Amino acid sequence: MNPANKRKLEIIVVGTGLAGASAAASLAELGYKVKAFCFQDSPRRAHSIAAQGGINAAKNYQNDGDSIYRLFYDTIKGGDYRAREGNVHRLAEVSVNIIDQCVAQGVPFAREYGGLLSNRSFGGTQVQRTFYAAGQTGQQLLIGAYQALERQVALGNIKMYSRHEMLDIVKIDGKCRGIIVRDLVSGLLERHSAHAVLLCTGGYGTVFYLSTNAMGCNATAIWKAHKKGAYFGNPCFTQIHPTCIPVVGAHQSKLTLMSESLRNDGRIWVPKEKGDTRRANEIPDEERDYFLERRYPAFGNLVPRDVASRAAKERCDAGYGVGTSKHAVYLDYEDAIKRFGLTEAGKHGMGNANEDTIVKFGKQVIKEKYGNLFDMYEKITGENPYETPMRIYPAVHYTMGGLWVDYELMSTIKGLYVLGEANFSDHGANRLGASALMQGLADGYFVIPYTIGSYLADEILNPLVPTNHEAFDDAEKKVSSRIDQLMNIKGSEPVSNFHRRLGKIMWHKCGMARNAQGLQEAIKELRELKDEFWRDVRIPGDRNEMNPELDKAQRLADLLELGELMCIDALDRNESAGGHFREEYQTPDGEALRRDDEFMYVAAWEYVSDHQWQLHKEELKYEEVKPTQRSYK
Ligand SMILES: Cc1cc2nc3c(=O)[nH]c(=O)nc-3n(C[C@H](O)[C@H](O)[C@H](O)COP(=O)(O)OP(=O)(O)OC[C@H]3O[C@@H](n4cnc5c(N)ncnc54)[C@H](O)[C@@H]3O)c2cc1C
Numbered sequence: 124m125n126p127a128n129k130r131k132l133e134i135i136v137v138g139t140g141l142a143g144a145s146a147a148a149s150l151a152e153l154g155y156k157v158k159a160f161c162f163q164d165s166p167r168r169a170h171s172i173a174a175q176g177g178i179n180a181a182k183n184y185q186n187d188g189d190s191i192y193r194l195f196y197d198t199i200k201g202g203d204y205r206a207r208e209g210n211v212h213r214l215a216e217v218s219v220n221i222i223d224q225c226v227a228q229g230v231p232f233a234r235e236y237g238g239l240l241s242n243r244s245f246g247g248t249q250v251q252r253t254f255y256a257a258g259q260t261g262q263q264l265l266i267g268a269y270q271a272l273e274r275q276v277a278l279g280n281i282k283m284y285s286r287h288e289m290l291d292i293v294k295i296d297g298k299c300r301g302i303i304v305r306d307l308v309s310g311l312l313e314r315h316s317a318h319a320v321l322l323c324t325g326g327y328g329t330v331f332y333l334s335t336n337a338m339g340c341n342a343t344a345i346w347k348a349h350k351k352g353a354y355f356g357n358p359c360f361t362q363i364h365p366t367c368i369p370v371v372g373a374h375q376s377k378l379t380l381m382s383e384s385l386r387n388d389g390r391i392w393v394p395k396e397k398g399d400t401r402r403a404n405e406i407p408d409e410e411r412d413y414f415l416e417r418r419y420p421a422f423g424n425l426v427p428r429d430v431a432s433r434a435a436k437e438r439c440d441a442g443y444g445v446g447t448s449k450h451a452v453y454l455d456y457e458d459a460i461k462r463f464g465l466t467e468a469g470k471h472g473m474g475n476a477n478e479d480t481i482v483k484f485g486k487q488v489i490k491e492k493y494g495n496l497f498d499m500y501e502k503i504t505g506e507n508p509y510e511t512p513m514r515i516y517p518a519v520h521y522t523m524g525g526l527w528v529d530y531e532l533m534s535t536i537k538g539l540y541v542l543g544e545a546n547f548s549d550h551g552a553n554r555l556g557a558s559a560l561m562q563g564l565a566d567g568y569f570v571i572p573y574t575i576g577s578y579l580a581d582e583i584l585n586p587l588v589p590t591n592h593e594a595f596d597d598a599e600k601k602v603s604s605r606i607d608q609l610m611n612i613k614g615s616e617p618v619s620n621f622h623r624r625l626g627k628i629m630w631h632k633c634g635m636a637r638n639a640q641g642l643q644e645a646i647k648e649l650r651e652l653k654d655e656f657w658r659d660v661r662i663p664g665d666r667n668e669m670n671p672e673l674d675k676a677q678r679l680a681d682l683l684e685l686g687e688l689m690c691i692d693a694l695d696r697n698e699s700a701g702g703h704f705r706e707e708y709q710t711p712d713g714e715a716l717r718r719d720d721e722f723m724y725v726a727a728w729e730y731v732s733d734h735q736w737q738l739h740k741e742e743l744k745y746e747e748v749k750p751t752q753r754s755y756k
Pocket residue numbers: 137138139140141142143160161162163166168169170171172173174175176177178179260261287288289290323324325326335336337340341343344380520521542543544545556557558559560561563
């Protein structure tokens with residue numbers, strides 16, 4: 124499409140995390156008129172900022188045999204053969220461009236002494252392809268994308284709406300033509316029209332209440348689109364991250380991730396003796412069970428997240444867990460400190476340095492590589508991880524499921540695109556570490572700028588639909604009456620209580636391990652909880668003012684429904700694959716047992732009515748990679 128035509132077309136981008144900010148900036152750069160929305164007070168506060176460990180790219184800077192094919196292959200295998208080959212190959216191809224783009228923006232990736240970009244390893248790979256900026260990669264990448272976005276804001280090509288929450292899409296003749304948003308400061312509803320709408324609204328891990336996600340993360344945008352006709356892909360595929368600070372009590376409202384990068388050098392273990400009450404430092408090496416190294420000698424501590432999480436759960440369930448809860452395992456840096464210390468002593472010409480000197484040097488190296496993560500752990504737990512091993516346990520972290528999209532990232536509603544964690548694409552049943560940032564930025568910088576043109580080329584002659592069109596009236600009326608309904612309940616139980624109860628059901632019955640009976644119970648319990656919520660939730664204040672409790676209630680109402688669909692999907696998928704572990708389907712040594720003959724498909728759910736969904740199956744065809752039983756041994 125020629126640039127003069129692009130200027131006639133308007134695009135709404137909901138979400139300004141890595142996916143949204145990169146998309147908005149790139150589209151505006153091409154000449155489209157863009158409106159961008161986020162519910163935080165600044166685009167820079169998107170949850171992407173929390174990403175710690177890094178971003179993958181097949182640059183092969185380490186000369187360790189990496190290639191586009193290898194990244195593609197690792198991602199397909201890591202996702203347990205439940206991702207679309209074409210999408211994943213494209214992702215691997217553009218991964219290299221992302222790094223160049225970000226370096227050009229000034230993102231301060233870690234560098235080697237000679238100035239080349241540095242890499243480390245993440246799970247599920249045997250090469251070093253993860254680019255990083257200390258333990259704050261997401262923050263640095265987001266600053267890069269944000270400055271590109273702000274440049275376009277300054278040029279007048281993007282109009283930014285912070286503190287605005289999208290509460291519905293507007294659909295006319297099968298096409299998405301705009302959105303209804305609520306100004307979270309005034310509480311007033313607004314209508315915005317566009318030729319196309321992009322949802323870049325992140326994941327829905329907060330359906331479990333406790334997760335490593337920011338508390339504000341929610342599913343409202345994609346859920347509203349789902350209820351208007353966008354299919355939901357693989358809703359039950361959830362990632363549980365193995366290295367999080369364990370739950371300590373009911374007062375917690377979120378959990379903290381300890382980056383996967385820590386598994387590069389840390390070793391995970393539990394005592395060999397059941398119920399051992401000795402402190403970690405008192406347990407000699409030969410009495411420790413480095414269970415990942417024992418079970419998976421080839422990948423060791425760097426097995427993918429689903430495998431590492433289940434192995435930790437298995438040890439804790441068998442009675443070998445540590446800490447007061449006994450639901451924790453150790454992540455230990457003692458060996459790494461000594462290893463790095465020896466090298467450093469050598470560099471200083473101190474071949475016969477004593478143990479204290481070696482440890483001192485080693486700690487300095489660890490501080491340089493992981494200092495901010497170690498500080499964070501100490502602040503939260505009060506324990507010094509340089510001296511005693513960290514205690515970690517798996518926690519909900521990422522949702523592979525999301526709105527179904529085609530190769531061009533368009534949902535089943537024409538003109539409605541979905542990018543980043545909000546879509547289902549690319550990661551199959553398990554996402555490899557450092558691949559979410561890669562996917563979000565691939566979608567925003569490199570995919571959507573190309574694909575959106577095929578749809579918009581037919582829109583050149585179509586003027587923007589005026590916001591007084593009856594479809595806008597109707598959508599706004601529905602949003603408004605739902606707010607009234609919520610405000611009029613005037614019940615007795617705060618929103619967060621319901622959220623906590625939702626999380627408990629989801630974690631225990633649709634979490635790290637699932638079975639048919641538990642899922643059936645969960646569906647029933649979720650329906651009851653939803654009824655109770657609509658009878659008894661208490662929302663103080665008014666609707667036409669800043670009212671965070673109302674914001675939370677609206678989001679929770681959607682999560683309650685999404686939770687039910689996740690359980691239905693998990694019940695329907697009678698196999699184990701990646702993060703979806705059905706206890707009934709496992710190999711004799713406890714690994715996920717896929718059933719390719721029946722389940723080699725993407726489950727795309729269509730909303731029919733309350734509690735009713737229709738399943739559509741997108742068959743997965745593997746032409747390049749031969750699906751096998753995943754092995755990291
Ligand atoms: C603690 C942590 C560490 C991580 N570390 C890594 C890592 O090292 N490497 C890696 O690859 N991945 C990592 N991830 C995953 C990765 O950070 C996310 O998957 C990714 O950042 C998601 O980006 P996004 O742009 O899709 O969504 P987000 O960054 O979540 O942005 C969502 C945007 O949508 C907006 N929004 C949402 N709903 C609405 C609505 N209804 N109306 C208006 N606006 C809305 C929000 O305001 C926000 O701007 C990590 C995740 C966590 C939790």
